[in-house]
Amino acid sequence: MIFRQLFEPISSTYTYLIGCPATGEAILVDPVMPAWQRDLQVINDLGLKLVMSVDTHIHADHITSASILRREVGSRIAIPALDALPCADVLMVEGVPLQVGALRIDPMHTPGHTDNHFSLVAGDRVFTGDALLIDGCGRTDFQSGDSGLLYESVRGKLFALPGDTLVYPAHDYQGRRVSSIAQERERNPRLGGDRSLEDFQKLMAELDLPYPKFINHAVPGNKACGVCPDGLPDHLAQYCTAMAGSPQG
Numbered sequence: 001m002i003f004r005q006l007f008e009p010i011s012s013t014y015t016y017l018i019g020c021p022a023t024g025e026a027i028l029v030d031p032v033m034p035a036w037q038r039d040l041q042v043i044n045d046l047g048l049k050l051v052m053s054v055d056t057h058i059h060a061d062h063i064t065s066a067s068i069l070r071r072e073v074g075s076r077i078a079i080p081a082l083d084a085l086p087c088a089d090v091l092m093v094e095g096v097p098l099q100v101g102a103l104r105i106d107p108m109h110t111p112g113h114t115d116n117h118f119s120l121v122a123g124d125r126v127f128t129g130d131a132l133l134i135d136g137c138g139r140t141d142f143q144s145g146d147s148g149l150l151y152e153s154v155r156g157k158l159f160a161l162p163g164d165t166l167v168y169p170a171h172d173y174q175g176r177r178v179s180s181i182a183q184e185r186e187r188n189p190r191l192g193g194d195r196s197l198e199d200f201q202k203l204m205a206e207l208d209l210p211y212p213k214f215i216n217h218a219v220p221g222n223k224a225c226g227v228c229p230d231g232l233p234d235h236l237a238q239y240c241t242a243m244a245g246s247p248q249g
């Protein structure tokens with residue numbers, strides 16, 4: 001597979017480019033609004049064609065560039081079927097693989113961060129969205145989050161993958177890029193080792209995290225497959241502005 005891990009610094013999001021060497025078809029997993037020109041440039045530089053964007057869930061911390069990418073290059077928009085967004089082209093369900101040229105990507109329903117959240121399994125890699133992070137996990141205190149469901153998704157489904165499966169999360173806030181199922185299964189401080197369900201639920205309930213500053217704009221924007229709201233206050237404008245270094249379109 002042709003592969004790139006792309007970083008968007010405002011929301012500390014990793015976007016993944018997965019391409020088929022045989023056909024030149026490529027997808028982007030969790031592309032972020034301010035980085036859409038950078039992402040298309042990378043695809044172009046690699047001689048690939050973007051055929052689909054996939055969002056693992058309805059994000060609260062950034063707006064997807066799915067609609068802009070569709071407008072620019074005609075890529076289809078894939079989202080979890082359970083979200084049933086009318087703007088989407090492909091509705092992901094577990095058990096129905098996404099085909100990217102000769103590559104097969106298996107959607108895995110991993111609720112808990114949000115109720116409809118999906119991870120994606122591609123060969124020896126798993127893209128875990130905001131379910132499993134490196135040494136952490138997504139929060140479960142808003143947007144239909146449920147720590148009991150997340151416990152089951154991570155320990156029951158993700159940790160059941162082969163130990164040498166590479167773990168690529170949707171975020172890291174400390175520059176870590178990749179882990180493995182075996183490492184997280186053994187060492188993840190929230191969900192690894194012999195952590196019990198009760199302990200995990202208590203730990204998540206006591207995190208006392210601040211209310212996400214962009215959520216009130218991000219969620220409706222993402223339910224429209226990536227529309228920036230009008231009248232965004234100045235201090236949030238960066239979420240919808242092309243990132244520094246991007247070619248201006």
Ligand SMILES: [Fe+2]
Pocket residue numbers: 057058059060061113130138
């Ligand atoms: Fe999220």
